[in-house]
Amino acid sequence: MYDLVVVGAGPYGLSIAAHAAASGLRLRVLGRTMASWRDHMPAGMFLTSEPWSSNLSDPAGDHTLAAYCAAHDVTVQHGVPLPVGTFTAYGRWFGEHAVPPVDEVTVTAVRPDFGGFRVETAGGESLRARAVALAVGGLPFVHRPEPLHQLPAALASHSSDHHDLSGFAGRDVTVIGSGQSALETAALLAEQGARPRVVARAGRLRWDRPPQPLHRGPLRTLRDPHCGLGTGWPNWAWAELPWAVRRLPAAVRDHLAATVSSPAGTWWLRDRFETAVPVLFGHRIRAAVAGDDTVRLQLAGADGRSSVVETEHVVAATGFAPDLRRLRLLDPRVRDALRTVGAGRAPELTGSFESSWPGLFFAGLLTAPSFGPAMRFVYGATFTAGRLVRGVRRRLDGRPVAAPALPRPVTPPPAAAPENPSSDEARQPTH
Template sequence: MDDLVVVGAGPYGLSIAAHAAGAGLSVRLLGRPMASWRDHMPEGMYLKSEPWSSNLSAPDGRYTLADYCATRGLAAEHGTPLPIGTFSAYGMWFARLAAPEVEEVTVTEVTPQGDGFRVRIAEGPPLLARTVALAVGVMPFVHLPPALRDLPPGHCSHSSGHRDLTRFAGHEVAVLGAGQAALETAALLAEHGARPCLVARRSRLNWNTVPQPLARPRLRALRDPHSGLGTGWRSWVWSELPWAVRQLPAATRERIAATALGPAGAWWLRDRFERRVPVLLGHHLHRAVAVGERTRLGLTTRAGESVVLDTAHVIAATGFTPDLGRLELLDAGLRAALETVGGSRTPELSPGFESSWPGLFFAGLLTAPSFGPSMRFVHGAGFTAGRLVRGVRKRLGARGPLSGSTADVRYSPGPGPGGPPGAAAGHPKTYPR
């Protein structure tokens, strides 16, 4: 039985596994390394965050993005956007040098068993672990507007579903959204010969400003401090004090996670976008129907006027919704037993990222309502990894020696046909509020 199984091998999973190995734990790391970055972002995209705030986390502080770029003769400079491909390659390099070997398997189920967990994989026998960390990234939480969900296959897609946009050359594409993914996808479509149109509910687009230099007069630096999530005191708090966010009331944390650092485009994208992409702002999508091979969108303006947009394809760059209900690899009974943050569908977590089920830890997007918006970005991996591994070590110490038996399962499995969900028994909350 391993001390820790980490499910997911993106920036969070790799960082957690590196810290766990550095702490002397027996750890298994499962998943496709950097899968979201390698498989679900169109070629030609750039990293929005600054290179110095986009490091994966090793316990000794080594293996930074700048270290990787130096080995390849590349520049990782403040104020200079870095290609997504370079960042993906950095993650693969980090995986080889800083983390335990990644096992590229598909996890199908995580279920409590005995004093730990059974982790089923598609490619072999199940694994047993004393603790599990779920660092599954964003792909389980893809959000499509309700109006698009009944369209036939091929009429619409999510922005994360594309690696190559050249197939849309010569075609009209409606891109829904107002954030970086929508704006950059639309710009790339135009540059690849497509005819995109951006549709957004917002009445105006927000653009980030050119970053201030790192070296500035002291008063200016004090007035607008740099942080991993941008410039200014509010961004600094979200970036540097996730532990303080966790002390806030649940409703406040939910609001912060939902609204802080809202949709905005990178400063370096603005000219590329505005020169080539027409926009329909203040338009709400209320209906979508397939008409032959095309899609007809019914839109409503803020003034209540109806607008019809006919297009060859719709790309929804509408983000991701953290929701435990979508985490299908986690046993349904266990999901139902977890304490959640306020009215959200995200797990309430200890200071060490442990859920109300002892030994089950979370990282990444699902933790934003507990620790704030930093958890939506690579920058949050540094805060998460060390604290989560300390939480694992604390949990392992609290459990003491294992009996080796898997017969004492203090748990009712998920529902059978028509049956009630499983419930936790003998697993009280063990962390302070």
């Protein structure tokens, strides 16, 4: 039996694994290294975070982005956007040097087992673990507007479905959203020869300002401090004090997680976008009707008027909504037993990221309603990794705690039709 199985090999999973290995835990790491970044972000994208705030975490602090760049003769600097490809390569380097070998397999189930958990993979392997850390990233929680749910994949997709946008050259594409993902996807589509437009519920686009210089006078630094989420005292609080956020009332935490990071575009994208992409402001999708090769979008304007857009493809760049009900790899008896916070049913967590099910830990997006908006960014991995591993050690070193009683499995009547889950509810790969 393993002490800890980490499910997911993105920035959070790899950082947890580095700390767990250094602490001497018997460990397995399951998932494709940096899969979300390698396969689900279009080529040509850049990080919104500054390079100095984009480190993965190991206990000694030796495997930073700066160390990778120095070893590979790559130049990065404050105020210059970092290519996603460079960050992905850094994550893979971190996985090779700071973490035990990652098993690049898909986890299909995490089930309760006597004294711990049983973790099953698509290849048929079944592992036993005393503790499990779920660091599955955002892909299980992609959010699409409801009118798009019934459209076929050939006509509608999510922005995370694409690594290569060149196949849209010459086509009319409608991008839904007003955040960085929507705006950068639309700009890249235009640069690949597509004819994109953006449909936004907002009445205008918000653009972030260029970052302040790292080295400033003491007065300016005091007024507007740098932090991993940008500048300013509010951002500093979310970035540096997640432990304090967790002590706030649950309703306040849930509101902060949902509203602090308002949709906005980065300063360096603005010129590329505004000269290439038209925007329909103040519109939401009322209905979407599939044709043979097109989609007919019925839009409702802020003034109540209706309009119609004919397009060849719709890309929903509408983000991710953390919700345990969509984490299909977790046994439903465990899912349903967990204490939750917020309307989206995220797990309520202790200060060491442990859920109400003893030995089951979470990291990343699902922890934002407990620890705040920093958990939506790579920067949050450093806060998470050490605390989570210390929590695992306390769990393993302490007295066994009985898991919640499981309900008896219900056997459906013989005549019951088999369930046919929708694509949004289907089992998700591990990232």
